[in-house]
Amino acid sequence: MAERDELLASIVETTADYREGDLAAPTPEHVERWVSQFDEHVRLPILREIDHVLKSTYFSRANTRKFLSGLFQTDSLVGEDPCKFWGGVSFLDVQGGGASQKEMLALFSKILEKRCGYSVSDCGADPHSFVYLDDASFTGNRVRQDVEGWIAKSAPKDATLHIIAIALHSNGSNYANGRIQAAAKAAGKSIKLKWWRAIALEDQLGQTNSSDVLRPTQIPEDDLVKAYVEAMTHKPRLRVPGQVGGNGIFSSDEGRQLLEQEFLKAGARIRSMCPHLNKYQRPLGNSLLETLGFGSLIVTFRNCPNNAPLALWAGDPWYPLFPRTTNSDTSMRRFMAMLAREDF
Structure with missing residues (x-):
């Protein structure tokens, strides 16, 4: 050939x-x-x-499922009991445009059903932390706008928020991180941000x-x-x-x-x-x-x-x-x- x-x-x-x-x-x-x-x-x-x-x-x-399956059991995130951790998470469904967040949540929900016997919608009745899940972040504007809206409307006074994506671009995530923290401060709230990704790209x-x-x-x-x-x-x-x-x-x-x-x-x-x-x-x-x-x-x-x-x-x-x-x-x-x- x-x-x-x-x-x-x-x-x-x-x-x-x-x-x-x-x-x-x-x-x-x-x-x-x-x-x-x-x-x-x-x-x-x-x-x-x-x-x-x-x-x-x-x-x-397949690669996306592999990333999410690895995320499910990442020790530094979930500790020794993944099902206990994820059961106490409130998954945000707050994306202002597109279907990527809903699709990623549906995919991760299948993993939870297989591993733990419950779905994303069953989690977080009394949450210890929150998760914003998406496929990728580029400029950071989408995640920034979504999370700022959540902070203004329904975020508790003190919260840990895990922002998870397959790919993050450094300039956008730095920008979004700063704007989200500023929005939290303006709202009189304390939001602890943690970022997780399969690949971080320098831009x-x-x-x-x-x-x-x-x-x-x-x-x-x-x-x-x-x-x-x-x-x-x-x-x-x-x-x-x-x-x-x-x-x-x-x-x-x-x-x-x-x-x-x-x-x-x-x-x-x-x-x-x-x-x-x-x-x-x-x-x-x-x-x-x-x-x-x-x-x-x-x-x-x-x-x-x-x-x-x-x-x-x-x-x-x-x-x-x-x-x-x-x-x-x-x-x-x-x-x-x-x-x-x-x-x-």
């Missing part, structure tokens, strides 16, 4: 359950159609690098050179990218080449730079031809801050975040590798039907 065919097959295998039951299963032809939108000489190198990256950044349903501005997200080392010779940068009030901070980040997501700095350059060029082109994108949907991913984009490469079996590069998810007329869904009701129905068929 030729290298190209092997890479196409490998990417399909890694992402086989992406939005399963909602979309047709990915095929080599699907991946080929996506990569064919890039210049011919970079297509094979892009396939090599994205294949390597997705093995670290794509979280399948702080001051750590650009050692970051785990896409941060270009230079502005490419591309008219659309140059026009985008020229229109920025504050010019982007460029990464000094030489590092692949603490999590080793990239195969090499050369491979990392390839994705940074090609996804930046593609993102600028997508913005020029997709009129439905708003100003915050930047070439390398959605960001309220004026940047080249958020640059995360985390994708889960549930969905692709808009904080990922446009080249991965934007559509019409671009062909996405990971078509996004924004219909949380459809997503939830599909997820629950799938969950009912699984053997825990």
